[in-house]
Amino acid sequence: MSFTGHYTYWVTIFLMIAGLYIVIARGNLVKKLIGLGIFQTSVYILYIAPGKLIGGTAPILAASFHTYSNPLPHVLILTAIVVGVATLALGLAIVVRIREAYDSIEEDEILEIDRSEGEAQ
Amino acid sequence: MTRDLVLRVLGKVLIPFVLLFALYVQFHGDFGPGGGFQAGVITAAAVIFYAIIFGLPAARRFAPDRLVESMIAAGVLIYGGVGVFGILMGGNYLDYFVLAHDTVHGQERGIFWVEVGVAFTVSGVMTKVFYQFAERRRVVDEA
Amino acid sequence: MTLLTMMAVVTVAIVVQRNLFAVVVFGSIYSFLMATALVALDAVDVAMTEASVGAGMSTVLLLTALNLTRGDEVKPLRRPLLPLFVAIVIGAALVYGTFGLPAFSDPQAAIHLHVVPRYLVDSLRETGVPNVVTSVLASYRGYDTLGETTVVFTAGAGVIALLRRRRGKAKQ
Numbered sequence: 001m002s003f004t005g006h007y008t009y010w011v012t013i014f015l016m017i018a019g020l021y022i023v024i025a026r027g028n029l030v031k032k033l034i035g036l037g038i039f040q041t042s043v044y045i046l047y048i049a050p051g052k053l054i055g056g057t058a059p060i061l062a063a064s065f066h067t068y069s070n071p072l073p074h075v076l077i078l079t080a081i082v083v084g085v086a087t088l089a090l091g092l093a094i095v096v097r098i099r100e101a102y103d104s105i106e107e108d109e110i111l112e113i114d115r116s117e118g119e120a121q
Numbered sequence: 122m123t124r125d126l127v128l129r130v131l132g133k134v135l136i137p138f139v140l141l142f143a144l145y146v147q148f149h150g151d152f153g154p155g156g157g158f159q160a161g162v163i164t165a166a167a168v169i170f171y172a173i174i175f176g177l178p179a180a181r182r183f184a185p186d187r188l189v190e191s192m193i194a195a196g197v198l199i200y201g202g203v204g205v206f207g208i209l210m211g212g213n214y215l216d217y218f219v220l221a222h223d224t225v226h227g228q229e230r231g232i233f234w235v236e237v238g239v240a241f242t243v244s245g246v247m248t249k250v251f252y253q254f255a256e257r258r259r260v261v262d263e264a
Numbered sequence: 265m266t267l268l269t270m271m272a273v274v275t276v277a278i279v280v281q282r283n284l285f286a287v288v289v290f291g292s293i294y295s296f297l298m299a300t301a302l303v304a305l306d307a308v309d310v311a312m313t314e315a316s317v318g319a320g321m322s323t324v325l326l327l328t329a330l331n332l333t334r335g336d337e338v339k340p341l342r343r344p345l346l347p348l349f350v351a352i353v354i355g356a357a358l359v360y361g362t363f364g365l366p367a368f369s370d371p372q373a374a375i376h377l378h379v380v381p382r383y384l385v386d387s388l389r390e391t392g393v394p395n396v397v398t399s400v401l402a403s404y405r406g407y408d409t410l411g412e413t414t415v416v417f418t419a420g421a422g423v424i425a426l427l428r429r430r431r432g433k434a435k436q
Contacts, residue, residue, distance in 0.1 A: 005367030017355040018275045020270045027348035029338040030284055030330065034291055037322065038275060040287035041298055044310070045268070052305045054369040054377070055361040059306070059396040060153065061388050071396040072380050075405060077419060079412040081313045082158045082243060084270055085321050086419035090249040092329040093426040096257060103344065146312075151393045154308040156401065162316045169324055190424075200410055215406040216386045230389040232402040235409065242413050245419030247321055253427040254328035 008049040015042035027107035029095045040084050047073040055116060132174040139167040147240055151229070157236035161243025168244075169251050177255050189249045196242025203234045267301040282337045290324045295319035309397045 015038055022035025053072030058069035095105055102110050147160035172180035204215040212219035217231025274294045281287050295318030302311035366373035383396055383404065393399040401409055 002435070005370075006362050006365070008268060008368055009362040009365060011272055013355055013358045013362070014272050015275055016358070017330055017351040018279055020354065021344075021347055021351040022279055024350060025344035026337065028141075028284070030333060031287065031337055034278065034287055037291065038278065038294070041294070041314075041318070044314070045297065045301070045305075048302060048305050048307045048310060050366070050373060050375050051307075052369055053371060056306060058154070058308045059384070060308075060399070061384070061394045061396060068384055068396070070375055071383060071400055073375075074307045074310050074397045075401045075408075077157060077307070077310050078156075078313050078401065079409060081310070081317050082162070083412055083415050083419075085317045085325070085379050086246060086416045088322055089246075089254075090419045090426075091366065092254070092424045093250075093423045096254070096329060096332050097426055105333050109338075111395050150398050151395055153395065154312050154397075159309070159312050159316055162313070162321055166316060166320050192422050193417060197413055200413055204406075204410070215410070217403060217406075217408050222358065225390070225392040227397075228392065228403055230399065231406075232391065232393060233401045235406060236398075239409065239413055242417055242420075246416050247422055250423050251324065251328065253423055254325065254332070256429070257332055257427055 008045060012046045012049070015039075015045070029098065029105045029107065030092075033091045033095070036091075037084070039086060040080075044077050044081070047048050047077050126175050132170065136167050136171055139163065139170065143167065147236065150236060150264060151232070157239030158243055160236075161240040164240070164244040165247030165251070167250050171236075172251065172255065177252070181252070184248060186249070186252065189245050189252070191243030193238070193239045193249060196238045196240070196245060199238035199241060200235055203231055203238070267297055267304065271297045271301065284334075284337060285327075286328055288323060288330065291326070292319050292323045295322065309395075 019035045019037070019039030019042060022038065023032050026032060026035065051073040053067055053069050056067040056069040057065050059068040059074065061068070098110065099105050102113055104110055104113070143160045143163035146155035147157065150156035150160070165259060168180055168184050171183060202222075203217075207216040207219055208214055210219040217228045218224040220227035220230045252260075271294060271325065272295065274290055278287055278290045281290065295314060299311045299315040299341050302308075302314055383400055387399045387404075388394060391399040391403050393403075411413060
């Protein structure tokens with residue numbers, strides 16, 4: 001148990017809770033999506049960093065190398081990134097529609113409008 | 122559309138190379154970093170670059186909506202089709218060993234077509250999503 | 265290690281900043297740092313994807329979406345003490361959890377002992393593709409990638425359904 005041995009985990013956790021904090025604490029919907037993105041990217045390091053071997057090389061086989069870093073997390077994260085941007089686009093599309101319906105992308109204002117409309121009925 | 126001469130000339134010079142690089146990434150993915158996902162995104166990036174510099178209508182002439190939308194569906198169909206072709210050739214779904222006389226050649230052929238399918242879907246989705254967001258402002262202004 | 269520290273600093277800037285355009289630019293910087301860190305961690309395929317998707321596509325999409333919405337966040341009405349407390353408690357629990365994990369670059373860690381040695385030894389003979397990431401992605405885990413492609417397809421269809429120009433409305 002050493003400082004350098006666990007440093008990557010701790011940075012990952014910091015990024016993760018920073019993303020989580022943005023998602024919970026901020027009312028702006030675009031900012032929430034960016035926070036979700038940071039949370040997501042922290043998971044990339046969580047997967048990739050344990051697969052690294054010091055002295056290893058990228059997992060492209062060649063006769064002159066014998067130690068390779070672990071390719072399996074690379075595959076999982078590669079697809080996760082592209083799916084991540086696709087879902088980000090879907091989230092942004094929903095935000096744009098909300099903005100057109102409520103003329104606001106702040107959670108508090110949207111709830112306020114909903115409440116006053118409920119009382120009016 | 123921008124009137125900036127530098128951007129217009131640089132765009133015209135660079136975009137063919139971006140597309141060429143996308144093809145390189147696609148077909149060299151077996152031997153170096155790259156593959157369908159990256160190539161798809163780079164192709165879409167080239168179209169978006171073109172749309173930013175020369176305007177959305179110009180980009181639509183280069184990559185019409187009908188083409189982009191059918192690419193989205195065609196990619197998934199190609200991927201699924203490789204699997205079905207494996208069944209027809211007497212293997213399991215997504216079994217590449219049966220696609221050629223030699224199992225290694227079969228694998229290479231299967232991987233090639235699967236990557237083509239992935240690249241089609243990813244580039245189609247990215248381009249279409251950009252079109253939708255970029256054109257939305259005009260729709261709202263008209264309403 | 266330096267790169268990871270820089271990423272943490274950029275993240276703090278993203279949390280503090282209220283102008284959303286600045287946040288998007290910081291997000292782009294964050295993605296480039298992430299891509300560089302991934303190259304350092306030997307994940308070249310992932311780094312390439314992150315550089316093109318995270319720094320390129322996400323930024324463009326966020327900017328076009330911001331063009332359609334508002335550029336600044338309003339100040340929150342309440343002090344965010346409860347979210348801060350929740351985040352710190354979860355963070356502390358996770359840090360406690362890391363003490364049971366193997367150290368960085370431990371060759372005896374469980375991740376290096378199962379399945380992967382077989383990919384590294386047999387992949388070239390079985391598929392003829394030197395890039396193990398490509399062969400695992402498209403061949404050994406082909407079902408996985410088929411699912412991911414379908415998710416991308418579905419998300420694209422969702423965006424088209426949400427933002428499609430209504431024909432009747434446009435004519436009025």
